[in-house]
Amino acid sequence: MDVTPLIPQGRQIIESYGGGGFTVTGEAYRGSILVLPDWTGAWPLGGIDELNLESLEPVLTAEPPVEVLLLGCGAAMAFIEPELREAARARGVALEPMDTGAACRTYNVLVAEDRRVAAALIAVD
Numbered sequence: 530m531d532v533t534p535l536i537p538q539g540r541q542i543i544e545s546y547g548g549g550g551f552t553v554t555g556e557a558y559r560g561s562i563l564v565l566p567d568w569t570g571a572w573p574l575g576g577i578d579e580l581n582l583e584s585l586e587p588v589l590t591a592e593p594p595v596e597v598l599l600l601g602c603g604a605a606m607a608f609i610e611p612e613l614r615e616a617a618r619a620r621g622v623a624l625e626p627m628d629t630g631a632a633c634r635t636y637n638v639l640v641a642e643d644r645r646v647a648a649a650l651i652a653v654d
Contacts, residue, residue: 537643540566543633549652551633564648565591566640577602577651580609582616588647589620597623597639601632601650629653 536542541564544552550559553569561572565588574584580600588595598617600609609626617624627635632648639646 536641537566540640541569542640543637543648543650546629546633546650547653549654551650551652559652561652562650563587564636564650565595566646572649574649574651577607580613580649582613585617585622585649588649589617589622591647593645595622595647596645597625597647599632599636599639599646599648600624600626601629601648602626603629603651604653606631 541554543564544554546552550557551562552558553562553564556569558569558571561574563570563572570587572584574580577600582589585598588598606627609624614624625632625635629650629652632650636646636648
């Protein structure tokens with residue numbers, strides 16, 4: 530029995546990470562990135578300590594709206610300030626911090642389920 534998930538047409542899929550970058554739907558990216566179901570772009574954060582509400586604005590204003598934002602914090606999960614979580618929640622987005630690898634895998638599962646998910650991923654070596 531084939532258990533390969535069916536990916537909805539036109540969705541961004543994270544194929545690999547590491548070495549300071551990512552491959553998403555056949556395109557290579559250096560550094561940190563934002564991934565939404567319908568687009569991927571550079572994210573100018575060098576580390577999770579630079580995270581603030583302004584850095585999440587492309588996700589918070591996405592159309593259609595994102596429900597869950599997976600925060601790939603780098604090599605290990607990091608603490609996210611409660612004020613930042615609350616500010617994102619007030620805009621309808623739940624923040625879920627985890628290490629970058631877990632965020633990549635979780636994003637792919639949720640996008641295969643056609644969920645409105647995004648990933649903000651700090652690059653790892």
